[in-house]
Amino acid sequence: MTPDNKSINETIDKNIVLRTENMTMQFGGVVAVDNLHLTIREHQIVALIGPNGAGKTTAFNMITGVYTPSSGKIFLHGEDITGMSPDKITRKGVARTFQNIRLFKDLSVFDNIIIAKHFSMHSNIFSATLRLPGAVRAEKKMREESEELLERMGLADVKDAVASSLPYGQQRHLEIARALATKPELLLLDEPAAGMNPQETEDLTASIKQIQQDFNLTVFLIEHHMDLVMEISDRIYVLDFGQTIGKGTPAEIQNNPRVVEAYLGVDDDAEN
Numbered sequence: 001m002t003p004d005n006k007s008i009n010e011t012i013d014k015n016i017v018l019r020t021e022n023m024t025m026q027f028g029g030v031v032a033v034d035n036l037h038l039t040i041r042e043h044q045i046v047a048l049i050g051p052n053g054a055g056k057t058t059a060f061n062m063i064t065g066v067y068t069p070s071s072g073k074i075f076l077h078g079e080d081i082t083g084m085s086p087d088k089i090t091r092k093g094v095a096r097t098f099q100n101i102r103l104f105k106d107l108s109v110f111d112n113i114i115i116a117k118h119f120s121m122h123s124n125i126f127s128a129t130l131r132l133p134g135a136v137r138a139e140k141k142m143r144e145e146s147e148e149l150l151e152r153m154g155l156a157d158v159k160d161a162v163a164s165s166l167p168y169g170q171q172r173h174l175e176i177a178r179a180l181a182t183k184p185e186l187l188l189l190d191e192p193a194a195g196m197n198p199q200e201t202e203d204l205t206a207s208i209k210q211i212q213q214d215f216n217l218t219v220f221l222i223e224h225h226m227d228l229v230m231e232i233s234d235r236i237y238v239l240d241f242g243q244t245i246g247k248g249t250p251a252e253i254q255n256n257p258r259v260v261e262a263y264l265g266v267d268d269d270a271e272n
């Protein structure tokens with residue numbers, strides 16, 4: 001390899017935020033995810049799709065440290081994070097939302113954000129209680145950043161409302177805001193449009209694109225709403241019974257006969 005080729009390859013590799021090698025999860029006799037190879041580059045929006053039970057959430061759970069893979073490796077910017085704890089992975093710049101909303105339902109919108117900020121900054125409860133100058137400054141900064149985040153997410157008007165009192169669509173936006181409060185570089189969204197009507201889904205599609213640009217993010221999302229997936233994804237991976245049956249651009253996926261047969265041919269909405 002010439003020196004020029006070598007430096008080109010190194011530059012390309014630096015752009016890889018997340019890479020999995022043979023990532024596999026077995027539950028008893030079920031291979032939920034089978035040898036998954038992912039490559040996600042900086043500032044891409046990448047989707048993971050597939051029928052129910054295909055292994056999508058299990059893949060997220062391995063990447064975020066909830067499960068340790070049965071075999072295979074996970075690299076974040078080239079660092080092996082396989083089996084690292086969820087807290088540690090969050091502090092390395094990975095945040096996620098969940099398929100079923102997991103807010104602090106009895107707390108205000110603002111407090112949901114502040115708690116996430118405290119968590120990500122590893123703030124010291126003793127210095128905060130004693131109101132030491134450094135802690136006071138940090139707290140002030142956190143509050144300002146939280147206000148700004150709520151403003152950007154269109155939630156400033158409801159910042160004092162109890163989280164559970166928000167309409168469903170706004171609760172989903174709050175969940176994304178809370179994930180953003182940890183200042184991630186890589187944002188994982190698990191079915192962000194679940195339960196949304198077509199108008200809410202359209203609004204969310206625009207929001208995700210905007211958030212990705214405003215916060216300079218790399219986004220990896222699981223979603224069943226194909227309009228959303230096809231519109232915003234740079235690349236798509238398709239799982240079926242844990243196996244990767246397709247990967248490529250939206251156009252490539254739409255024309256992949258195996259994917260159409262296993263998944264795209266089935267109209268999820270028609271079943272409901």
Ligand SMILES: Nc1ncnc2c1ncn2[C@@H]1O[C@H](COP(=O)(O)OP(=O)(O)OP(=O)(O)O)[C@@H](O)[C@H]1O
Binds near residue numbers: 050052053099
């Ligand atoms: N903790 C677990 N213990 C045992 N089996 C599990 C566990 N978690 C998931 N599975 C199994 O692994 C397979 C993949 O499940 P997973 O939830 O990852 O699918 P999914 O693609 O996210 O589905 P959906 O679209 O319905 O959310 C399923 O057969 C599921 O029953």
